[in-house]
Amino acid sequence: MTDELVDAVAGGGGTEALGFERLSAGFERMLAGWSVAGPVAYVEAEYFGGAGEERAAVWADGALAVGPLDVPVKRWFSRPVGPVSQALRRLGARRGLGGDEFDAVGLGRHRWTGDWAAYGAD
Template sequence: MSYDLQAVIAVEETLRVVSRGLAAARPASVGQGLALVPMTYALFDAVADGSGMGASGFRRLTGGFEQTLARWSEAGPVAYVESEYFGGVGEQRAVVWEGGAVVLGPLHVDEGEPFASAGSPVSQALRRLGAVARAGRDEFSAVGLDRHRHTEAWIA
């Protein structure tokens, strides 16, 4: 089985306000007051500005969209995450902006690497946004990011 997620995550109200002018941005509620905007192909096409990919190693995060996320973070912390797995093997990347600057990351765990003692990159980003792990669960599952297996399923 596979899992892939490429998304912007923030406090629900913040994300709805800052993404309002971007028609391809479709916020979906997750747990603990957070929401995500899936980085669909339509959104990627809408935010790609020809400047090429950002320097942080993400697959779908363009340099121009990094600047947009920095601006969005003036209203509250904003994370961009990517997680891809197939058969239990994969990778994660995460970065968080707040007040216009990167405050966490970019973090990454490549295929075959263990998570840091602080947790997976996505869980660390979620924690920075205020998510709280529950007994026996990390922040990733506590907010329900395991609800859908593919990015596009969040807008269905």
Template sequence: MSYELQAVIGAEAVLRKVAAQQPGAVVVPLRQGFALIPMTDELFDSATDGGRGDGLRFSKLPGGFERVLADWSTAGPLGYVEAGYAGGVGTQRAALWADGDLAIGPMFVDVNEPFPAIGSPISQVLAHLGATRRRRDPDEFVAVGLDRCRDTEAWLAVDRSVLPEVARSRR
């Protein structure tokens, strides 16, 4: 089974505020007060300056978008994450912007590399954003619900008006 994700992640209130500035940005709620903006083709096309993200080694970070992320992070910290797996083998990449600067990363785990003891790149970014894992969760990735959809575009089909697990996590 495969898994693929390219997204901006942060506090839902922050992402709602900044998404209004970016054509093609769709905010999808997650657990624990977080949300994501999937890096869809439409968002990529509206955000790019024609290239890829200034040598940060992400596969779908639009050229110039790292400056947008830095600007958005003045409203609150946020991460850009990518994961790609097929048959249990794959990669993760993540970085965190805060107060207008790249604060952490980018961090990478490539094919056949184990996750560091402190967690996967995405879980590390989520932890810095304030995500906490519950006893039954293997990591922050699962705790916020990133395991709910198997590909980036599928997040657009999530019924954002009725998300029982999100509603429960806000209680």
């Protein structure tokens, strides 16, 4: 989320709702409202040089349905599944061979906020 978007959706509530760095209470209420029409996920990820952290939550039917998630889970005979991939799975995404749900839905194209935030602004 850009700083401008955080300011626009804060809705009078400060950031750090549910332990997220940039999720406000006002935006959390918006996500819950939108989820009446279908599940909605909010994710945060910060990586540098392969190390970092993720946090994710999913709302469905107007309420928090999954999370907040902040640690990977490991299932028998599988690799760890991070919070973002867990949230995307809840939305119906399925990973491809050699990839994860993040790349399967095309989010790899948007890894740097500065690269896409101005897209279409012209």
